[in-house]
Amino acid sequence: MQALIGTGVALVTPFKKDFSVDTEALVKIVNYQIDNGIDYLVVLGTTAESATLTKSEKELVIRTVVDANRGRLPLVLGVGGNNTNEVIEELQSRDFSDFVAILSVSPYYNKPTQEGIYQHFKAIATMSPKPIILYNVPGRTGSNMLPATVHRLAKEFDSIVAIKEAAGDLVQAMKLLQNKPDNFLVISGDDMITLPMILAGGSGVISVIGEGFPKQFSQMVRLGLERKVDQAYELHYALADAIDMIFEQGNPAGIKEVFKILGLSENTVRLPLVNVNQGLADKLCEFTKTLNEK
Template sequence: MSLRTQLRGTGVALITPFQNDFSIDYEALDVMIDHMINNGVEYIVSMGTTGEAPTISKEEKKNIVAHTLAKVAGRVPVVVGIGGNNTAETVHELKTFPLDKAVAVLSVSPYYSKPSQEGLFQHYKAVAEASPRPVILYNVPGRTGRNLSAATTIRLAREVPNIAGIKEAAGDMLQCMQLLKNRPDDFFVCSGDDTLALPQLACGMDGLISVIANSMPRKFSDMVRLALDGKLKEAKVLNDAMLETYELLFAENNPAGVKSFLFHLGLIENVLRLPVVPLSEPLHKRAKQLLEADITLR
């Protein structure tokens, strides 16, 4: 079964709950996983940026991935985030992480180093050759400092076995349309930008990997399913109702916004690891007000 079939719809980039001493809160992680699955998301992504992977040790990451796979227990597919700007270290992690029950690996483009397009191609070629699971490219130049061009993505899709898809978060609609026009038939293309998801789905994307679905999994995944079914007017009604929430969730940083909402929902403690800090108090209060005013955001 291709990833276009397995991962059609909404994947949630799962947050990592912490206790007040900054240790991993596995009990809250279990609650979050059940909350996502019970409210209709199609799959879970463990250890992405929203999971605060940059501030989590390698051993913690392994434990979180193993715990997540065991808790999900095959109810929905699980994608595991493994990437970085040290190609050799990424290759090592791919060979040592517990990936046997994952359907794919999501690998972010090298950050800070700002490699050329050829450097990006060679990095991902090495990653794909080392990975025991299909690789989903992750293009997010706002964080990495370098765009993975549509041409390089299509070259990877056509020339490198085991490159199976891309999470596209450049915010460039022309680039999205170029990807969708030129991709191989079985190449998975999903959005990595909640705020642009509706127009990108209308252009032909297969779904998205969402931050917002952590805090409103049912409403957001319903919107995505409507859009995928071609019911764009109905999807727009739901999307319009969430616009103020979108703005608040990304007003300062990610995942501070979504963790604020989840705290007000009683699912986690409002704790993040430095250098990311909780949402400022005025916005934290505003998140509570939004939830109290519209229970459908829950």
């Protein structure tokens, strides 16, 4: 899965001030990623506020991204949930011809055991028409998919090709990397530890900060993969404050504020999320202007 090496971004769903989906802004955001060096796009992940989108809105987002992309970058579609049968039904009914893989989150809220997580993804792996990227994000799901479970799935199912690892635990990431199958990709889902994960053997990132500052972040990832460590860390530290800021008051409120500053979209989010406060908005504005002047 060479298409998944490098920098992917988890696209937001931009909304107008009336909270409707802003397709014109979404087209701008897609082009902004492509023009600034991003390697692939992830549609309808957590950052897309997919939990607040209706079925018809999700279809609108998919069509808009596919049409705007025009085959220029590989696309990954988020298909996951805490109802295994429902996920399988979507896998069986949807046309995935425009996508190279699916991103499937570990079941949330139910808090399954490791065996439950394994059985969930086993069921998905046997039915998926596309390669699967596992998604471990304990801060959102309430359960941690342990390295032993990931390795078990990766070794038993050829369709499971990668994991987006977002536990924020570098030791756990290193354990994933230490014993993974040779052709299995470990992708960072945590922007702050992306570079050390790459240098330890990771394959890249599915990023949030990367869609706000795609040129700088994708170059950092590229330099890391090339083992140009000093140059890569120079970019890492140039972006580190922004990484903290965009998550300080919730995702995607922070990155949407950056898009407003860049003139790409409104900063509108849907409840229960709210906009960042004015103090954080001012700090993000100052950072963005300073970085773009360099």
